[in-house]
Amino acid sequence: MSNRALRVAAWAALLGLGVAAPFLVYPVFAMNVLCLALFASAFNLLLGYTGLLSFGHAAFLGAAAYVTGFTVRSWGFPPELGVLAGTAVATALGALFGGLAIRRSGIYFAMITLGFAQLVYFLVVQMGWTGGEDGLQGIPRGKALGLVGLDRQYTMYYFVYVAFLAGFWLIERTIHSPFGHVLRAIRENEPRALSLGYDVDRYKLLAFVLSAGLSGLAGSLKALTLQFASLSDVHWHRSGEVVLMTLLGGMGTVMGPSVGALVVVALENVLAGVGDWVTVITGAVFVACVLAFRRGIVGEVRAVVRRSFIGVKPTAE
Amino acid sequence: MTHALFGQLLVGLINGSFYALLSLGLAIIFGLLNVVNFAHGALYMMGAFAAWMLATYLGVGYWWALLVAPAAVGVVGVAAERLMLRRLYGLDNLYGLLLTFGLALVAEGLFHHAYGNSGFSYPVPEALQGGVNLGFMFLPIYRGWVVVVSIFVCTTAWFVIERTKLGAYLRAGTENPRLLQAFGVNVPLMFTITYGFGVALAAFAGVMAAPVYQVTPLMGSSLVIVVFAVVVIGGMGSIAGSILTGLGVGLIEGLTKFLYPEASSVVVFVLMAIVLLVRPAGLFGRTR
Numbered sequence: 001m002s003n004r005a006l007r008v009a010a011w012a013a014l015l016g017l018g019v020a021a022p023f024l025v026y027p028v029f030a031m032n033v034l035c036l037a038l039f040a041s042a043f044n045l046l047l048g049y050t051g052l053l054s055f056g057h058a059a060f061l062g063a064a065a066y067v068t069g070f071t072v073r074s075w076g077f078p079p080e081l082g083v084l085a086g087t088a089v090a091t092a093l094g095a096l097f098g099g100l101a102i103r104r105s106g107i108y109f110a111m112i113t114l115g116f117a118q119l120v121y122f123l124v125v126q127m128g129w130t131g132g133e134d135g136l137q138g139i140p141r142g143k144a145l146g147l148v149g150l151d152r153q154y155t156m157y158y159f160v161y162v163a164f165l166a167g168f169w170l171i172e173r174t175i176h177s178p179f180g181h182v183l184r185a186i187r188e189n190e191p192r193a194l195s196l197g198y199d200v201d202r203y204k205l206l207a208f209v210l211s212a213g214l215s216g217l218a219g220s221l222k223a224l225t226l227q228f229a230s231l232s233d234v235h236w237h238r239s240g241e242v243v244l245m246t247l248l249g250g251m252g253t254v255m256g257p258s259v260g261a262l263v264v265v266a267l268e269n270v271l272a273g274v275g276d277w278v279t280v281i282t283g284a285v286f287v288a289c290v291l292a293f294r295r296g297i298v299g300e301v302r303a304v305v306r307r308s309f310i311g312v313k314p315t316a317e
Numbered sequence: 318m319t320h321a322l323f324g325q326l327l328v329g330l331i332n333g334s335f336y337a338l339l340s341l342g343l344a345i346i347f348g349l350l351n352v353v354n355f356a357h358g359a360l361y362m363m364g365a366f367a368a369w370m371l372a373t374y375l376g377v378g379y380w381w382a383l384l385v386a387p388a389a390v391g392v393v394g395v396a397a398e399r400l401m402l403r404r405l406y407g408l409d410n411l412y413g414l415l416l417t418f419g420l421a422l423v424a425e426g427l428f429h430h431a432y433g434n435s436g437f438s439y440p441v442p443e444a445l446q447g448g449v450n451l452g453f454m455f456l457p458i459y460r461g462w463v464v465v466v467s468i469f470v471c472t473t474a475w476f477v478i479e480r481t482k483l484g485a486y487l488r489a490g491t492e493n494p495r496l497l498q499a500f501g502v503n504v505p506l507m508f509t510i511t512y513g514f515g516v517a518l519a520a521f522a523g524v525m526a527a528p529v530y531q532v533t534p535l536m537g538s539s540l541v542i543v544v545f546a547v548v549v550i551g552g553m554g555s556i557a558g559s560i561l562t563g564l565g566v567g568l569i570e571g572l573t574k575f576l577y578p579e580a581s582s583v584v585v586f587v588l589m590a591i592v593l594l595v596r597p598a599g600l601f602g603r604t605r
Contacts, residue, residue, distance in 0.1 A: 053414070100590055100593045101593075103593050104593070104598075106410065107347075107353045107411070107414060108549055110414060111549050112549055112589065114542055114545060115546040115549065115585075115586045116586060116590075118543075119583050119586035122582045122586075126579060126582075247415065276429050277426070277430065279425065280426035282419075282422055283423035284423055285419075286422065287401065291401060291416070
């Protein structure tokens with residue numbers, strides 16, 4: 001089988017798995033995984049392909065979740081319009097924060113995005129329409145396009161699945177486009193990209209806005225799926241969680257963040273009984289990943305496959 | 318009216334003292350090791366807890382705690398540097414941030430598991446109880462002590478770094494560690510000691526904070542984010558800069574609490590945005 005045929009077969013198998021998922025596992029679990037997989041993939045566009053560590057992506061996920069929840073519940077928006085509104089707000093926030101944050105690079109970038117996310121957190125706590133400590137409860141799912149009722153878990157799942165595929169496809173296309181190649185050039189050697197005549201700041205900003213918007217899409221879908229938006233969506237723990245998913249799955253790989261999201265959500269479900277040990281275990285996994293497992297699951301698998309089947313030496317991360 | 322204003326300014330000054338102590342430690346560690354120590358807030362919390370544990374389980378008082386707690390937490394820091402942080406020096410400095418983030422989660426999770434959400438109060442030492450009426454406001458002695466001591470500690474640290482031979486090594490290591498090693502200085506040891514010292518400084522701030530705030534497992538987690546914003550505002554270029562920024566940000570926070578209390582928790586981040594617009598390198602920063 002040729003390399004290309006293998007690739008097509010693998011994608012078809014994954015697509016089929018996505019279609020069958022709600023019959024194999026609990027649908028809400030599957031939807032949660034899809035939302036966070038999209039979130040982590042959007043984050044990976046920034047960390048894995050542009051080399052920018054944002055420690056404030058919860059702001060985009062959470063803000064979109066609240067906007068979708070509020071417009072659907074209080075203004076009676078249909079679900080697709082609510083999702084669009086949430087995504088639009090996250091994109092606008094991304095343009096605002098991104099524009100400021102890219103004025104500094106490296107480690108400062110992480111601190112600045114973290115600061116802005118904390119700003120959003122405090123605003124959500126204080127503003128009236130967000131419900132403060134209670135969050136937004138009982139968000140109705142409504143009817144998609146006025147036709148399909150989303151109250152059934154299966155229809156809701158396919159609504160989320162279609163949106164996920166659209167977002168994931170956009171990310172995949174971005175990564176392999178000429179634009180994506182410039183992003184990788186910036187990650188590898190920013191002064192060189194600059195000297196080749198690329199307006200590095202514009203590329204970074206565009207990547208940031210794209211990543212923020214797609215994180216918003218994930219947050220909007222999540223709010224509709226779980227029918228609530230809560231403070232934990234804007235908390236910095238959420239920002240840390242998405243870093244963990246990306247790192248664990250393999251940053252700079254197309255599938256890595258989704259695999260990481262699946263593992264982390266499954267782990268959280270399994271660990272739900274052990275209460276506050278979850279934080280300790282999350283921290284320990286973080287430490288282990290950073291010290292010994294920097295390629296992540298997909299990165300390790302890829303390295304093994306390349307070494308044993310194709311005979312290519314793994315490139316240093 | 319003026320009482321309320323000065324009261325809030327004093328609270329701001331105290332918060333600012335802690336910002337200064339913590340951002341100083343962060344700046345020293347970052348300067349030499351090129352690591353942003355996300356665990357700084359957790360270590361501050363551990364300092365406060367160490368003081369509380371010393372008092373509760375062993376009956377050891379505040380003055381000894383001021384010495385023992387930073388030393389104990391410093392040892393933890395040295396171990397973490399030797400066993401883990403050291404493996405990451407050749408890599409992108411994002412990994413240092415992520416490692417210390419993981420360590421902070423572990424530390425906070427463990428304390429949270431052992432002590433829950435509720436806070437403990439730590440008594441103000443006898444010699445520093447009571448207060449004085451300054452006419453325009455009432456000043457609790459302990460709060461005055463916090464401000465004076467932290468300014469003293471920060472100034473001493475500044476003096477050691479800028480004016481002594483030890484400090485000269487440290488600055489040389491910040492500029493070019495390999496050259497310094499070629500001159501026969503044991504740079505890896507210096508890295509360990511520097512990390513231990515920065516960490517001890519965080520724990521020292523924790524002990525100082527114990528009688529002012531509640532001692533809780535999460536007392537450091539949101540503080541470290543504010544301190545990061547302070548660092549962005551000041552820039553890590555100069556020691557004096559980070560001290561001044563810390564105090565200044567605290568005062569502005571206090572002033573906001575008086576003028577428009579709703580904005581007091583976000584003013585730091587708004588300030589950060591303004592600084593990024595006007596002076597992207599930070600108030601005292603040299604380059605980006």
